[in-house]
Amino acid sequence: MEHNLAVGLDIGTTKIVAMIGRKNEYGKVEILGIGKSKSLGVHRGVVNNITQTIQSIQQAVQEAEAAADMKIISVTVGIAGQHIRSLQHSDYITRSNSETVIDDNDIDRLINQVHKLVMLPGEEIIHVLPQEYKVDGQAEIKEPIGMYGGRLEANFHVVVGQVSSIRNVGRCIQSAGLNLEGITLEPLASSNAVLSQEEKEAGVALIDIGGGTTDLAIFRDGIIRHTAVIPFGGNVITEDIKEGCSIIEKQAELLKIKFGSAWPGENKDNEIVSIPGLRGREPKEITLKNLSKIIHARVVEIVEQVYVEIKNYGHEEQKKKLIAGIVLTGGGAQLKHLKQLVEYITGMDTRIGYPNEHLAGDSDEDITSPLYATAVGLVLDGLKREDRKKIEQQQQKEIEEAEAPKEEIKEKPVKERRSFLDKLTERVKDFLDNAE
Numbered sequence: 001m002e003h004n005l006a007v008g009l010d011i012g013t014t015k016i017v018a019m020i021g022r023k024n025e026y027g028k029v030e031i032l033g034i035g036k037s038k039s040l041g042v043h044r045g046v047v048n049n050i051t052q053t054i055q056s057i058q059q060a061v062q063e064a065e066a067a068a069d070m071k072i073i074s075v076t077v078g079i080a081g082q083h084i085r086s087l088q089h090s091d092y093i094t095r096s097n098s099e100t101v102i103d104d105n106d107i108d109r110l111i112n113q114v115h116k117l118v119m120l121p122g123e124e125i126i127h128v129l130p131q132e133y134k135v136d137g138q139a140e141i142k143e144p145i146g147m148y149g150g151r152l153e154a155n156f157h158v159v160v161g162q163v164s165s166i167r168n169v170g171r172c173i174q175s176a177g178l179n180l181e182g183i184t185l186e187p188l189a190s191s192n193a194v195l196s197q198e199e200k201e202a203g204v205a206l207i208d209i210g211g212g213t214t215d216l217a218i219f220r221d222g223i224i225r226h227t228a229v230i231p232f233g234g235n236v237i238t239e240d241i242k243e244g245c246s247i248i249e250k251q252a253e254l255l256k257i258k259f260g261s262a263w264p265g266e267n268k269d270n271e272i273v274s275i276p277g278l279r280g281r282e283p284k285e286i287t288l289k290n291l292s293k294i295i296h297a298r299v300v301e302i303v304e305q306v307y308v309e310i311k312n313y314g315h316e317e318q319k320k321k322l323i324a325g326i327v328l329t330g331g332g333a334q335l336k337h338l339k340q341l342v343e344y345i346t347g348m349d350t351r352i353g354y355p356n357e358h359l360a361g362d363s364d365e366d367i368t369s370p371l372y373a374t375a376v377g378l379v380l381d382g383l384k385r386e387d388r389k390k391i392e393q394q395q396q397k398e399i400e401e402a403e404a405p406k407e408e409i410k411e412k413p414v415k416e417r418r419s420f421l422d423k424l425t426e427r428v429k430d431f432l433d434n435a436e
Contacts (some may be wrong), residue, residue, distance in 0.1 A: 008378025009075040013042045013212025016056045018064040021379035028360040031367050033068025035060040044212040044231050045081030047168045057176040074179035076382035080186035082231035083162040090155045098150035114156050127159035127420050170428040182385050183425045187217035187227050189377030194329050194353030203322035205310050209332025211235045218313050226313035230305050234332040237298045244294045245286050261292040262299045263337035303345050325349030329373040
């Protein structure tokens with residue numbers, strides 16, 4: 001695979017998407033190929049049937065390869081699912097010498113300390129995101145590097161997940177004949193694809209309504225402040241329609257997509273849809289009003305749970321207010337009148353998020369559907385990793401050159417701090433290599 005190419009693999013509950021993208025000369029991303037398959041082995045964002053998931057991954061990958069006419073070797077994958085939870089934690093270190101300035105090593109030491117947090121059995125820290133620092137009691141410091149101080153504290157947003165679930169995803173990818181290039185938290189990926197920098201500064205909640213889970217990511221002052229995964233999404237709406245109207249799932253899904261609305265007042269009493277009965281049975285007549293009542297009840301439940309999480313973050317405090325409101329994305333965001341309902345329940349400004357924030361202008365309309373937010377985000381993340389690898393190789397070369405005897409003294413290049421996800425990816429890779 002050539003450089004500045006990346007492949008995102010979104011392993012969802014309803015669909016698996018493989019997407020190949022590359023950076024064009026303007027720094028925008030062009031999507032070269034996309035493959036999609038029905039996801040059979042995933043329940044609520046967690047793999048529960050390895051064999052089926054591997055087949056679905058291979059199918060999506062082959063479709064994307066055919067569309068782009070190239071071979072996929074490695075992928076960046078997203079993790080979500082009901083096992084993800086997040087917590088706030090503060091920690092501090094005391095520096096032995098307060099007459100030197102704070103550097104990367106101090107911050108690494110502080111972050112590694114957070115890693116010693118005691119988790120529930122089987123859980124592992126996926127992400128440690130520093131929120132703000134304190135140096136010798138002086139609060140609200142965004143970047144402590146270069147400052148003097150004896151005591152360095154920070155508040156952290158810690159994301160935790162079940163390590164077995166993450167390894168299972170790794171296993172599926174490996175068995176599908178692919179390399180695991182990187183792991184990213186799905187709400188983070190989606191937010192990169194649909195949110196603008198201004199929104200992240202002003203304060204915004206991204207709600208990604210998938211088939212099996214609804215992910216939430218809250219940003220303020222450009223930093224992620226809160227993440228949560230709510231263990232239901234569009235599938236429970238389909239379930240309810242199926243039960244409420246006594247029809248089969250396929251029909252319920254079609255009804256939801258074609259005629260569904262989250263706002264019952266919209267439909268007249270006399271609007272009726274007729275559904276063919278099962279072999280030799282009478283067709284069923286369903287009023288759209290009843291249909292939207294069923295949908296409405298479920299959507300309200302999902303939105304209210306998300307709103308509880310937004311309040312938990314502290315949206316009601318002046319300092320934490322989310323000025324840019326809510327952005328809805330994911331396949332579930334395509335439901336008619338959802339935006340109005342969310343505004344009504346939360347009282348916050350709402351828009352639908354299309355993943356075109358970083359895509360090249362002439363991208364296909366299909367690709368910019370909210371359905372593909374996570375996949376586009378994973379491609380962006382993969383491209384970022386590519387860039388980082390290039391920079392690191394470049395620096396390695398410079399260091400080697402600099403160490404050759406020369407007259408002038410070169411500045412040592414700055415090494416970028418590796419994120420937890422990179423470390424986690426390596427751990428999962430090592431585990432898979434040794435677990436044969």
